[in-house]
Amino acid sequence: MRRIGISIMILFGSSFLVYNLAAYAGDPLAELRLSADDGARQQIIALTRDLQLDVPPPLRYFLWLKGILGIFAGKLNMGMTREASSVQEELAYAIPVTLRLVLVASVTALLLGLALGIISALRQYSRFDYAMTFMAFVLFSLPIFWVAVLLKEFMAIQFNNFLSEPNIPLKWMFIFAGFTGVFWSSLFGGERKRFWSVFAGAFTTGFVILWAIDLTDWYLHPGLGPILIGFLSVGIAMGVASISTGLTNIPARNAALTMAGLAVLWYYPAQWIFNNHGSYLVILLMLALIVGTGLICASLFSKIDRVPIARTAIITGVISGFLLFIDRIMQSWQPYFITDAVNGRPVPTYGQRKDQLVTDDFWLNNLDIIMHLILPTLALILISLAAWMRYSRGALLEVLNQDYIRTARAKGLNERTVITRHALRNMMLPLSSLFVGEFVGLIGGAVITERVFGWQGMGTLFIRAVNSYDLNLLMGVILLLSILVVLGNLLADLVYSALDPRIRLVKE
Amino acid sequence: MKLFGRREKPIGEILSGGESAIANKEVEGLSLGQIVRRRFFRHRAAVIALFVLFSVIVFVMSALDTKIGPLRIPGWWRWTVEDIPELRFEDCPGGTIGCPTLSVNPFSGFGLGTHPFGQDDIGRDYFALVMNGARRSLMIMFIIGIVAGFIGVVVGSISGFYGGIIDAILMRLVDFIQTVPIILIAAVIGKASGRVGPVFLALFLGLLGWTGLARLVRAQFLSLRELEFVDAARVAGASNARIAFKHILPNAVGQIIVTVTLIMAGAILTETALSYLGFGVVAPDVSLGLLISEFQTSFTTRPWLFWWPGFFIITIALCVNFIGDGLRDAFDPRQRRRITKKDRLKAKFEVKAGA
Numbered sequence: 001m002r003r004i005g006i007s008i009m010i011l012f013g014s015s016f017l018v019y020n021l022a023a024y025a026g027d028p029l030a031e032l033r034l035s036a037d038d039g040a041r042q043q044i045i046a047l048t049r050d051l052q053l054d055v056p057p058p059l060r061y062f063l064w065l066k067g068i069l070g071i072f073a074g075k076l077n078m079g080m081t082r083e084a085s086s087v088q089e090e091l092a093y094a095i096p097v098t099l100r101l102v103l104v105a106s107v108t109a110l111l112l113g114l115a116l117g118i119i120s121a122l123r124q125y126s127r128f129d130y131a132m133t134f135m136a137f138v139l140f141s142l143p144i145f146w147v148a149v150l151l152k153e154f155m156a157i158q159f160n161n162f163l164s165e166p167n168i169p170l171k172w173m174f175i176f177a178g179f180t181g182v183f184w185s186s187l188f189g190g191e192r193k194r195f196w197s198v199f200a201g202a203f204t205t206g207f208v209i210l211w212a213i214d215l216t217d218w219y220l221h222p223g224l225g226p227i228l229i230g231f232l233s234v235g236i237a238m239g240v241a242s243i244s245t246g247l248t249n250i251p252a253r254n255a256a257l258t259m260a261g262l263a264v265l266w267y268y269p270a271q272w273i274f275n276n277h278g279s280y281l282v283i284l285l286m287l288a289l290i291v292g293t294g295l296i297c298a299s300l301f302s303k304i305d306r307v308p309i310a311r312t313a314i315i316t317g318v319i320s321g322f323l324l325f326i327d328r329i330m331q332s333w334q335p336y337f338i339t340d341a342v343n344g345r346p347v348p349t350y351g352q353r354k355d356q357l358v359t360d361d362f363w364l365n366n367l368d369i370i371m372h373l374i375l376p377t378l379a380l381i382l383i384s385l386a387a388w389m390r391y392s393r394g395a396l397l398e399v400l401n402q403d404y405i406r407t408a409r410a411k412g413l414n415e416r417t418v419i420t421r422h423a424l425r426n427m428m429l430p431l432s433s434l435f436v437g438e439f440v441g442l443i444g445g446a447v448i449t450e451r452v453f454g455w456q457g458m459g460t461l462f463i464r465a466v467n468s469y470d471l472n473l474l475m476g477v478i479l480l481l482s483i484l485v486v487l488g489n490l491l492a493d494l495v496y497s498a499l500d501p502r503i504r505l506v507k508e
Numbered sequence: 509m510k511l512f513g514r515r516e517k518p519i520g521e522i523l524s525g526g527e528s529a530i531a532n533k534e535v536e537g538l539s540l541g542q543i544v545r546r547r548f549f550r551h552r553a554a555v556i557a558l559f560v561l562f563s564v565i566v567f568v569m570s571a572l573d574t575k576i577g578p579l580r581i582p583g584w585w586r587w588t589v590e591d592i593p594e595l596r597f598e599d600c601p602g603g604t605i606g607c608p609t610l611s612v613n614p615f616s617g618f619g620l621g622t623h624p625f626g627q628d629d630i631g632r633d634y635f636a637l638v639m640n641g642a643r644r645s646l647m648i649m650f651i652i653g654i655v656a657g658f659i660g661v662v663v664g665s666i667s668g669f670y671g672g673i674i675d676a677i678l679m680r681l682v683d684f685i686q687t688v689p690i691i692l693i694a695a696v697i698g699k700a701s702g703r704v705g706p707v708f709l710a711l712f713l714g715l716l717g718w719t720g721l722a723r724l725v726r727a728q729f730l731s732l733r734e735l736e737f738v739d740a741a742r743v744a745g746a747s748n749a750r751i752a753f754k755h756i757l758p759n760a761v762g763q764i765i766v767t768v769t770l771i772m773a774g775a776i777l778t779e780t781a782l783s784y785l786g787f788g789v790v791a792p793d794v795s796l797g798l799l800i801s802e803f804q805t806s807f808t809t810r811p812w813l814f815w816w817p818g819f820f821i822i823t824i825a826l827c828v829n830f831i832g833d834g835l836r837d838a839f840d841p842r843q844r845r846r847i848t849k850k851d852r853l854k855a856k857f858e859v860k861a862g863a
Binding site: 009011013018021022025137141143146149153157441444447448452462463466481486 | 684699
């Protein structure tokens with residue numbers, strides 16, 4: 001409680017500071033004052049009245065604050081913008097846009113960064129580790145607006161050109177396959193012989209996949225199909241089982257494989273459901289179904305120790321189900337591609353939706369959202385990926401040096417258990433408090449990204465507010481973000497103290 | 509597939525007391541400064557980065573005229589930002605204007621030409637513009653580093669050393685500043701400071717950027733002030749200021765230097781991002797971010813206008829980041845050098861020879 005009180009005090013203080021800073025930073029009427037026009041003079045009078053500009057800023061802050069505190073009386077009043085629209089409405093429109101961008105980016109970056117960081121910590125001082133470290137530093141040093149422009153050029157304009165005449169040159173197939181080979185072989189590490197055998201395998205696979213894509217014109221009508229989904233699901237099942245419980249746990253492995261099999265069996269029924277009842281509710285119901293099936297699977301295959309088995313089955317099921325979802329989205333590609341709004345240039349460089357695309361098809365709309373998300377999200381991910389890679393690598397290395405890891409090994413636990421159960425869980429502790437900071441940093445990055453990609457989110461509002469000295473709008477954006485930061489920090493502290501019994505927030 | 513494979517320790521290492529014994533042997537009888545210097549120079553990437561950064565600074569600073577008061581040091585480059593030479597049309601690809609004359613073709617030889625980076629829309633030499641922008645960015649980076657470093661150290665040490673009410677007030681101040689994403693508040697200030705010039709922008713950014721460092725220094729002080737050598741100094745009659753700055757601060761200097769380099773690397777990105785948004789350095793002044801924002805639309809036709817400023821931003825930020833990493837490794841007492849095969853062999857040999 002005491003912390004909440006302090007946080008609120010800080011919010012008041014910082015908003016007061018920023019309000020006055022912004023108010024004295026520029027005169028909203030400067031442009032109008034320059035003109036000798038009679039209309040301008042009337043506008044000055046109107047604006048002065050509407051925005052209460054005749055009140056000095058420190059006092060005006062309290063007028064503004066009164067409107068804000070109205071939230072407790074049920075009527076929030078954040079004031080008017082210069083264009084005489086209400087700040088709440090503008091924010092209500094902008095918030096979901098920015099959140100969509102930042103949430104997708106931060107979650108993806110977190111997962112990807114954690115995975116890469118963990119692997120490079122486990123392979124400390126290997127080629128993979130060095131490559132990842134170098135990559136992280138390069139990513140750290142990239143200005144986001146520069147990356148965004150590059151992405152626009154190469155991922156959108158050039159890719160769209162490529163799609164109008166799709167044909168992968170042999171040279172690129174070799175280069176891509178070579179990269180795949182190097183990536184996987186350095187990921188697995190090992191002595192020279194193993195390195196080359198993994199390299200050869202990955203190289204051939206990469207080459208064959210590209211070749212097949214090129215031959216079948218896959219990128220014009222993509223899809224996975226039941227057979228591919230089958231292979232992928234079995235692979236996922238084995239992968240999840242080997243990380244989550246180890247392959248020696250027969251019931252867990254069988255449960256995961258059953259889930260993978262069920263995913264394939266469900267392919268056609270799922271198609272029917274997706275086609276006729278595409279909505280978020282149905283997808284939620286299907287998720288619930290997957291979880292239920294996983295639980296049943298676990299109880300069928302084992303009488304003891306069901307929790308890890310259920311966990312394995314459910315994770316496998318969710319990922320396989322996600323494949324079905326992806327497959328359905330991919331099937332919308334062709335109809336999306338030929339709509340007038342898209343007209344054969346599917347990767348957009350501007351805006352968060354295509355206004356011309358008017359359809360109530362759930363899948364087309366989703367595909368449109370995804371296509372517009374891809375580039376800005378990629379830009380944001382590239383920027384925050386590096387931080388997560390470094391954090392998780394450092395945290396895991398720190399944990400691996402602890403005595404309890406040595407104890408765990410000395411007990412004779414296998415390396416998988418030591419890593420997943422003893423090391424990873426402790427590694428997550430310090431990282432949990434970093435998420436908020438990274439999230440806030442991403443919102444800062446989103447200001448720039450929105451600008452480059454023409455999204456109508458909070459960043460655009462903010463830029464507009466600063467440029468036109470629109471104090472109420474500016475304060476609206478800043479207040480919202482500050483509340484987010486304060487809440488986030490509070491939450492991080494609570495989560496941290498809940499996870500780590502050594503930390504107590506209240507001194508006894 | 510051994511997902512969780514682990515390297516087995518060779519026998520020689522175990523005999524000689526493990527990796528720590530090998531690593532400890534190297535630092536025996538050396539002062540902290542010597543150890544740090546040695547470790548830093550062993551970090552190959554950091555040394556290369558230091559060299560590159562130094563060359564870039566010399567290159568950029570000497571290219572254009574430098575004015576120090578009435579003194580005017582001429583630069584070695586023929587154009588300045590104010591010159592407007594004639595726009596070049598001949599042998600430009602695809603009917604563009606002002607294409608670069610830089611040639612690094614190994615067969616026809618290396619040549620700068622009249623405009624190595626090309627020209628902008630009205631014919632100003634792009635090399636001069638980029639050099640001027642890089643100079644601005646470097647200057648802003650150093651100012652932010654110094655200002656933020658100074659305030660961070662002072663606030664952090666006062667807060668950590670005295671504790672109590674002073675600490676509480678100062679830390680609330682840090683909280684104040686940290687509740688608002690820095691780029692937002694910097695944009696507000698930047699918009700206002702556009703009229704007063706880049707030096708003030710840098711000062712303001714420095715005034716905002718010290719919070720992380722202050723927290724770090726405070727944490728160091730909190731743990732260091734409990735140690736015996738502080739008591740010893742107090743018994744010997746040292747004043748508070750002397751204890752804080754002569755006894756405690758040197759122990760925290762490693763962390764401080766590392767954090768300042770990271771602040772500087774972040775600062776150059778913040779400055780360019782602000783200028784890109786139009787809230788930082790504004791025309792007619794030149795900055796790398798401003799150049800990129802100005803010419804991003806001509807990327808398809810005249811990509812060089814986009815590549816060069818980006819190249820300088822990345823080079824500078826990358827170098828500073830690598831130097832920071834090298835320093836962190838060098839200062840971290842727990843950090844041990846990677847034990848190579850050669851070291852193990854040597855240790856094994858020594859154990860055998862001893863036995």
